[in-house]
Amino acid sequence: MDTHTIKRIEKMHPSVRDELQQIINLCNENLKGKAQIRITQGLRTTEEQNHLYALGRTLPGKKVTNAKGGQSVHNYGFAVDICLLIDNKEASWDTKKDWDNDQVADWYECVKIFASFGWEWGGNWKKNKDLPHFDKKGLNNWRTLAKMKKDANGYVIIK
Ligand SMILES: [Zn+2]
Numbered sequence: 257m258d259t260h261t262i263k264r265i266e267k268m269h270p271s272v273r274d275e276l277q278q279i280i281n282l283c284n285e286n287l288k289g290k291a292q293i294r295i296t297q298g299l300r301t302t303e304e305q306n307h308l309y310a311l312g313r314t315l316p317g318k319k320v321t322n323a324k325g326g327q328s329v330h331n332y333g334f335a336v337d338i339c340l341l342i343d344n345k346e347a348s349w350d351t352k353k354d355w356d357n358d359q360v361a362d363w364y365e366c367v368k369i370f371a372s373f374g375w376e377w378g379g380n381w382k383k384n385k386d387l388p389h390f391d392k393k394g395l396n397n398w399r400t401l402a403k404m405k406k407d408a409n410g411y412v413i414i415k
Contacts, residue, residue, distance in 0.1 A: 257281065258341060264298035269333030269411050272392055276336070279373055283366045290342065290355040291362045296388065297337040300330040322384075323398070332401045332412055335391035338366065351379065351387055363387075 257280055265276045276295075283293040300308075302325035312319030321328070329335040339347045340362060342355065351363040358365075367377045374393045378386030395401065395414070404412040 257284065258292065258294050261293070261295045264295040264336070267299040267333065268336070269299075269395075269414075271414055272334060275373055279369055279375070282369050286356075286365045286369065287340075287362050288356040288358075291340040291348070291353075292344070293366055294339050294341045294347070295336045296339050296347075297330065298335075299333040300328060302326055302331055305331055326402050327398050329391045329396045329398055329401070331398070332395070334395045334401070335389060337386075337388040338390065339388060340366075349388060 257277070261280060265273055265280070268276060280293055280295070287293065305321075305323060305328055306325040307315075308321045309324045311317040311321075325331065330337075339349055340355075342348050352361050353363070354360065355362050367379065370377060370390045375390045376393050376396060378389030378391075401412055404414070407413050
């Protein structure tokens with residue numbers, strides 16, 4: 257597993273860290289080497305989210321999100337964005353390519369593995385599809401998450 261991915265998993269909500277490790281390992285086994293999965297974004301702080309929201313609004317650039325701080329599942333550590341790392345160097349967001357030649361797009365192999373652990377793919381959304389994005393079913397509504405109490409480390413307390 258690549259070191260960026262390991263570090264990002266360590267900051268996710270504690271309840272999903274082990275599961276994410278399993279998911280990533282399974283994805284990598286299934287992709288057989290040429291392509292490997294990398295988590296490019298996991299937990300995003302409120303400040304980081306507010307900065308993204310400002311892009312294309314009060315800061316130069318294109319708009320990248322409609323979510324302010326606290327309005328993204330990333331802010332609670334229940335969402336990840338991925339890319340595929342090809343030959344251990346080149347990042348790819350190609351969702352169609354079948355690098356391991358097993359007749360299933362590598363990206364979709366990952367989608368199926370995430371789904372088997374109860375993670376929803378942003379590519380299945382009806383509007384504003386978000387192809388790199390996955391979040392944990394049942395814990396992917398920011399309005400609900402925003403109302404929950406947080407522990408000393410800032411993670412929402414789930415039962
Ligand atoms: Zn995302």
